[in-house]
Amino acid sequence: MKQKSTSSGVKEIARRANVSIATVDRVIHNRTGVSEKTRRKIDLIIREMNYQPNILASRLASRKVFHFAILIPRVSEETDYWEAPLNGIQRATAAIKQYGINVDHYFYDLNDKKSFTRQTQIILKQKTDGVLMAPSFIEEAVHFAEECRKRNIPYVFINSDIPQQDSLCYIGPHLFQSGYLGAHLVNLGTSRKGKTLVVNISREIDNHHHLLRKEDGFRSYFKDHGSPQEIIKLDIRQTHYQAVSRKLSKTLRDFPDITAIFVTNSRVSTVASFLEKSGLENILLIGYDFLRENVRYLEKGTISFLICQQPEEQGYQGTMALYDHLVLGTQIEKVHFMPIDIITKENYEFYQTAK
Amino acid sequence: MKQKSTSSGVKEIARRANVSIATVDRVIHNRTGVSEKTRRKIDLIIREMNYQPNILASRLASRKVFHFAILIPRVSEETDYWEAPLNGIQRATAAIKQYGINVDHYFYDLNDKKSFTRQTQIILKQKTDGVLMAPSFIEEAVHFAEECRKRNIPYVFINSDIPQQDSLCYIGPHLFQSGYLGAHLVNLGTSRKGKTLVVNISREIDNHHHLLRKEDGFRSYFKDHGSPQEIIKLDIRQTHYQAVSRKLSKTLRDFPDITAIFVTNSRVSTVASFLEKSGLENILLIGYDFLRENVRYLEKGTISFLICQQPEEQGYQGTMALYDHLVLGTQIEKVHFMPIDIITKENYEFYQTAK
DNA sequence: CTGAAAGCGCTTACAG
DNA sequence: CTGAAAGCGCTTACAG
Structure with a gap:
């Protein structure tokens, strides 16, 4: 049932390909500096072994910290709606911070377009690996999305979508x-x-x-x-x-x-x-x-x-989508519509009780 | 913002306490073989530093594999309900299998009490660290719960509860x-x-x-x-x-x-x-x-x-509760009632679309 | 283009 | 009761 540890992992790949593990690592991460011949040989072995990298080891060894930027409206007196997505984001953060993920929050004012743009400018100055945003102001959000694309930074939309913007995914209501x-x-x-x-x-x-x-x-x-x-x-x-x-x-x-x-x-x-x-x-x-x-x-x-529409889940799943994509290299669904919940006097107590 | 790596971790604790990291490890995991005096000193430093163990490193270094047993009804022609919890369990499994979690499934027949008991017996023979079960047959489930308690195996109920059974938690409908x-x-x-x-x-x-x-x-x-x-x-x-x-x-x-x-x-x-x-x-x-x-x-x-009542989430959260408890040592809520969803012709398409 | 070695922060025998 | 050392499976400089 369980493979012996010697028969899997980069070490085993290196042994079979008759190269060093450093070279194997280069191939796994598509880095330059490997001859085509060697690359092909290693790729073949990887496929044969159906090699799955150990994320634990990878994250531990790598000094790399991923920086996620969260761009959503500030929770205000006027609307406490955004508390829920924020909670979801924090729940996700708690789950992944162990793995070298840094999550920074950038809040904007729903009544002030300028504040949105201001925050995007700050984000672009920062070292950022992925963005989660509620694109409340369409024009401004489109512009920001373009800047991200130029920099190869994936971005996720929650709460409302802007189609055709090549986002990593949209998570929100239909x-x-x-x-x-x-x-x-x-x-x-x-x-x-x-x-x-x-x-x-x-x-x-x-x-x-x-x-x-x-x-x-x-x-x-x-x-x-x-x-x-x-x-x-x-x-x-x-x-x-x-x-x-x-x-x-x-x-x-x-x-x-x-x-x-x-x-x-x-x-x-x-x-x-x-x-x-x-x-x-x-x-x-x-x-x-x-x-x-x-x-x-x-x-x-x-x-x-x-x-x-489960705002808490939108925040959670949006953050996890970035993690899955950037850290685990998982394929992400382009659109994920949230369930449409009907809340009444009789069931409201059980809505959003998730920790 | 970020602490230098030298100023945190077991090494730093060991340095401050003037002991080896092996001793620190013993204290962290409440193992025997440490003098009261040393233990107290180390405990104090841990608290002072607000030390949080690095789970990545811990799981990687530890040879320990956790075995979860899932005890739920088999998906049958008659009712495909149990497909959903199973999906949730599999989604959780995918998320945590990287971290040395082994999840075994034991299915029973909803029309056959004996099959439930049979499966519990198999589980008890296995090396098992935690159980997720749907306690469809009360008497039999109570008996099994007792056996688990004797062996110090935590168990989670989903879908229906048996109160007073000292389960790790209940995740399901009110x-x-x-x-x-x-x-x-x-x-x-x-x-x-x-x-x-x-x-x-x-x-x-x-x-x-x-x-x-x-x-x-x-x-x-x-x-x-x-x-x-x-x-x-x-x-x-x-x-x-x-x-x-x-x-x-x-x-x-x-x-x-x-x-x-x-x-x-x-x-x-x-x-x-x-x-x-x-x-x-x-x-x-x-x-x-x-x-x-x-x-x-x-x-x-x-x-x-x-x-x-979000059966998929019951499976997911139930499995994660075991993980959180056993691996991360998180405090678990005793009861988590699921939202009560109302499904109609108009919103059913968006129910259970989660991957 | 390639490899040897150190190190990530823990855990685990083993020796004393 | 305690510690030195090896190792988990990777990544990262660095040297060639």
């Missing part, structure tokens, strides 16, 4: 599908007679195409199930309560038969607050993300469903 | 809560006028107390929300289609106002098949587990919701 699911929940939770309101709340509705992709998915469901005319749309470009409240009041006055509201992002708690204050709690409310505020309204019943 | 959630979904998906049918389908209803715990949760929801009298209960002790069909026919004839059926385990597809053939597809059907057959009916709309 936005269209999550909107589609949202519509399904509306359909389940209301009689089919009322109208449905879709609400985008964001200072950057036009830059944040991911909101629109969710809305598309939402509408598609109704198209597929035959009542697209019942959807009212409301864009709110100021995120504070007053603005949201004013806009909602008006819309609900104009359309008194609205029975469900779908908020395309985590700002659903603002809407919940409005409904509560207005005594409109029989309107079905659905939104995104496992934020403390949102969960509070879920508990109360003001919010019926939160759609979540 | 059964009561998942039943509670099932009732919530019934409530959402039906008008409150109809009756609800709870169906237990198992040859071993009385041994499999976990079915009953789900039923309890289910009933509690209605109690908390005020209509317990509307629940009809049906136990079916033969699992083949004919038996299920016969029983269901009769019950639905007796209670024509049943509008929802809650099946307490993965055999919900049998009920779905019956409803389909009987043209009763407007009855809301809810059950458990992401099996191919179940998903087929989810797609068709015959089943509205499947409740799932």
Whole structure:
């Protein structure tokens, strides 16, 4: 069952090829300074033996430390969403730091493009072997991705994707599908007679195409199930309560038969607050993300469903993808869509309890 | 930022304590043969330095191979549920086999208690450092757990728990809560006028107390929300289609106002098949587990919701718990309840897509 | 283009 | 009770 240690490893390869282990090492790592003939001979033996390098020994002997740069939004009062990915990243860090991985964090402000660019510039000055980023600002992220590519630094996208950017991989939600699911929940939770309101709340509705992709998915469901005319749309470009409240009041006055509201992002708690204050709690409310505020309204019943996409796992798996690629040389899946979780009053306690 | 390598590690401890590294090693691993005085001195220095052993070096130098025994049901035609935990176990195995972990699988037949006992006996004859098991047969599992305890072999439960058995940990569903959630979904998906049918389908209803715990949760929801009298209960002790069909026919004839059926385990597809053939597809059907057959009916709309508990993660995390405990010496959480996922037609594609 | 030797930070016999 | 030395399977200068 178990091979004798003498019959595997670089030593054995060297013995069979009649060279030194240093030369074997050069071939294994595709380094220069080996004659074609020798290289071929060694390659052949490696294949024959189905040689698997011992990562323990490799990492121990190598003085090399890998530097990962994490570029994500700062956790703020306004949104504690990013706490979860950060936790996942820290969990991954704990698992791999033993193996000579250094993880540096660069936080930017979601309300300030400049801060994103500033952080990318710092990263590019640093010695960096891999990048994990949430590409919140498309243009800026594309530019940064180009710089990484030039330097041969692999980068992973989490939370939202920018396709065609040759990233190592994308780990995050399938936005269209999550909107589609949202519509399904509306359909389940209301009689089919009322109208449905879709609400985008964001200072950057036009830059944040991911909101629109969710809305598309939402509408598609109704198209597929035959009542697209019942959807009212409301864009709110100021995120504070007053603005949201004013806009909602008006819309609900104009359309008194609205029975469900779908908020395309985590700002659903603002809407919940409005409904509560207005005594409109029989309107079905659905939104995104496992934020403390949102969960509070879920508990109360003001919010019926939160759609979540395992942000903690996104951070964990994104970091591990860099590790697997850079350290273990594993092949990485280009796209990994997260499960679309439905959180309710009854199951929220068991969401994100992972250590 | 980075400490010079000379100022950390056993060598440095040895230097400071004025002893050899062999003695330091003895203290680190709590081995005998060190004077109290020396031990105390070294312990102090270790604490002062906040010394963290280098696992890479430790695993490399140590000739020790850890043997994990995995005791779970064989994947059968009847239920492919156990494919998922097995995948998780294999993913964990791939991640840790580099570090001298040997993982052996022992499969038993869910319809055959004896096969469980037989496998436990084989395991006990083997050199085993840790056990991961699904304790499907309580009595037999308790007995095996005792034997492990005698031998100082830690064991992890997945999928269902046996409390008070001093396991290293339990990783799996909170059964009561998942039943509670099932009732919530019934409530959402039906008008409150109809009756609800709870169906237990198992040859071993009385041994499999976990079915009953789900039923309890289910009933509690209605109690908390005020209509317990509307629940009809049906136990079916033969699992083949004919038996299920016969029983269901009769019950639905007796209670024509049943509008929802809650099946307490993965055999919900049998009920779905019956409803389909009987043209009763407007009855809301809810059950458990992401099996191919179940998903087929989810797609068709015959089943509205499947409740799932990340079986793949149970396998992965269970295996890693053994690793963390035995190899890294990490403190392990006693109980880790899995998230309770709700799977629908719209989100099933994104469930269990993890590699 | 190639090899001998030292070393990564531990563990393991073995000798005293 | 303690220590010197070899070795785990690699990588890394360095010398030729």
